[in-house]
């Protein structure tokens with residue numbers, strides 16, 4: 001008995017414990033062998049012998065269970081320790097991306113016109129002289145070409161200076177009626193607080209049968225659009241000149257910073273210029289072979305809109321790729 005007790009108490013692992021269990025308590029184990037002797041015991045001693053055996057079995061079982069519990073607890077502790085997660089450890093920071101303020105502004109502009117069923121057209125960044133200038137009523141040597149400082153390639157191609165050439169491309173491949181916008185990058189030799197050599201414009205063009213599309217339509221749409229973009233502003237149409245429209249107007253909104261009282265941003269005029277527009281010049285329709293039509297067009301600078309909406313003082317900062325700056329626009 002003492003020997004068996006010791007044997008159990010010295011066990012160090014659950015595997016060894018199982019072996020000893022079979023050895024002592026198993027069907028062919030030590031205890032079973034002892035119980036087998038019972039049948040050879042004289043009847044008078046049987047009772048005491050059986051009791052002794054049962055007591056012995058109970059005592060060993062108790063020791064066995066105690067050791068088993070102990071070993072199981074140890075194994076569990078070991079596992080908990082090895083699988084423990086340190087919730088106070090820093091994880092990998094997953095940075096959330098966001099739209100560049102210029103793209104976000106562009107999307108907002110596109111949303112407005114897409115809702116009114118304008119198609120969204122695009123054209124190449126490298127343009128030819130005909131599409132960027134000539135067809136837009138800007139013949140060679142026309143003084144208005146000076147309005148745009150152009151990047152030319154050696155082969156006479158150029159980086160488009162505005163998105164207006166997409167008007168031409170769309171009219172050349174499509175019959176009227178047309179209701180389109182053309183968002184995209186444009187390029188000019190310019191670099192200061194409010195100009196970068198690459199910036200974005202959205203061009204708009206609506207063409208219908210002669211007399212169907214008027215300046216009144218243009219006025220209505222642009223007023224509505226500018227209030228959608230800037231809230232409750234006054235809108236002013238000011239006579240101007242663009243070669244591709246006649247009459248041409250520049251469109252101002254009442255200053256969103258001083259509400260028209262006059263401040264530094266609006267140069268104390270109370271107005272901010274935001275758009276160019278007009279009734280399409282007949283020469284433009286002639287260049288693309290359209291007859292008996294009328295239409296209006298407009299063009300705007302997306303960066304200008306973004307700067308006003310986000311109060312960005314220096315446009316160049318938006319193109320330096322400083323994430324700390326861009327994160328502010330999330």
Ligand code: DAH
Nearest residue numbers: 162245276277278297298299
């Ligand atoms: N293309 C002009 C620019 O880049 C903007 C513009 C003005 C477009 C009047 C138009 C328009 O379609 O009618 O400054």
